[in-house]
Amino acid sequence: MSAAGELLAPSAIDGTGFTVRRAARSSGWLLGFAAALVVLLAFMPALVSHGDTSLLVNVFVLLTISTMWNLLAGYAGLVSIGQQAFIGLGAYSVVVAAINGMEPFTVIPVAAVVCGVISIPVAALVFRTRGGYFAIATWVVASAAQLVISSITSIGGGTGHPVPGLSSLAPGEFANISYWSALAVVVVALAATYLLLRSRLGLVLAAVRDNEDAARAAGTRVTLARGVVFVLAAIGCGAAGALLAVTQLQVEPVAAFSVQWSAEIIFVTLIGGMGTIEGPILGTVIYFVLQQNLAQHGAWYLIIVGTVAVAVAIWFPRGLWGTVTRRLRFEFFPVRYQVVGPRPQDSGSPT
Template sequence: MSATLVPDVGRTVVRANYHPAILIGGTVVVAALFTAAPWFLPVAWVSVLNNFFLLLIMATMWNLLAGYAGMVSIGQQGFIGLGSYALLYLALKGMNPFAAIPLAALIAGAIAVPVTFLLFRLRGGYFSVATWVVADSAMLVILSISYLGGGTGRPMPGLTSLSPSEYNHDSYLATWLTALVVSVGTYLLLRSRLGLVLASMRDNETAARSSGAKVTSTRRWIFVIAAMGCGAAGAVLAISQPFVQPGNAFNINWLAEMLFATIIGGIGTVEGPIIGTIVYFVLYQSLQGLGAWYLIIFGALAVAVALWQPGGVWGLVRDKTRFELLPVGYRVRER
């Protein structure tokens, strides 16, 4: 463990290290269990896990965007929709839908690049509203393209040859592996130099600029990465629900769910989206019989957590125990 000494205070700044053997071993075991899930779980539970990992991708990307880069977007459903339709277009051109998932994510990221030059002229609430406008504009463009089904939508080509069991198995694995890549990639990014710049920007943007951090370019990278992640989520969504429709692909509910999971779990932490997604699905399975009331309960719970426990569930656990499961930053330790 490397350390940088801070003179005159008797403390040491150290990297918040993880235990590689435990983390890597645990990741391998969990990955093996989830990969094998279709062989030993009922179809209904595999479907729940599929939706769980789909939301985890979305929440992880929104947390990266808002929790670490300070960009509160309310338009990420736009990139989810673009990912779905990018995959549909590629499949219509003859590509295997499963093989085209990474390319669909890249297309969503490529679209995000010019968008940043418009959005980054705005700050605060204006930025947030502009992301919503971008999402709605993207949906309107898709609605005008008859080749992609317009307002009716189109079925995803390349899936009809699969048997029901093959389809359930393959669509689940696509979602799970995408979630694994997104989660591990986000963790490694936050432990990199770029993650250190993000932390300095979040703590004090003015100080970060004065120390030479390229704040705007860093934000642009994060926005594009988050768009790619949401595009990947949209792509696996298009496979999991193989009739691609604008109303589903660009559904505002995706935004509500990823916000809920991030806020409840703990915004600005790697563990937060994971914990929040678990809480969301436990509550959803318990309350879905209440009809529209479960949405009211979810909203009230999110507001209560934001007001009285801004760190979320994981923030409360961390404050009480001083334990970090997936540390990414630095900490001050008494010498």
């Protein structure tokens, strides 16, 4: 425990002149830049059309769920193909709450928490499996959740259900609130991920990722750490699903629980670079640039997406951001520790 505490500050390795430190100084400025970007994004509805803000809502939703999957697969070693279970359950939590007279936008955090609670028994079951089995088990859970929801006729059964209680908002007002809600969800998701990875739990996750046996031997509670990440990812995906329900005014089980979500998440995260916070951000941007420019070509667009996936997997196995950050030793969101060599002038006088 104390070792973890000491590592949080730059520390010298005795007698070598090398130091272990986390953030490069420039990253502090870049974090400030990120904050400025969030403020700018908050003023977007005044600057661009409602069509553009509704596109940005979709960007934020995809970025949120990809960030959650990145936490699962990139840090906790949990390759899930079933996060759509929580997207769908988040969406349906909003429907149920709205049917009972609650205000849909304010229910988004509640829906997220509901998904977190549901994920605990799910974790108890799927954590019995590892690796490929885990991936398939999560996919089956998502498919089962879809079939159960589809069989409940009071929330629309297989055909879906509209989200009531939104007709009182003027169209412009609705678009703005949708946008700000989505921005809030994605900012909270990214900030929580950043803080989590800088916390002691983040240190445990990094140890597990690098060498699980050594981490267990050192006494870290690996399964507990994984469980916490699984629940947090469910909360994030639930919030994203709730957002989708509210902004699209309609929930439909096949679309909400579609394995297509997992396909997009995997594409975005692995293209951008798994195991980095920046990776899913870059991946989401690439995905939407491809979509905006090529979607009118129908099947050809998806053929190109598939080809990009294969090419990046073979030639850039760390993803695009992973390749950049390895070359430049640079991080927007500094969560790793680096060993920094001694400078000639201060060798022999460790600070």
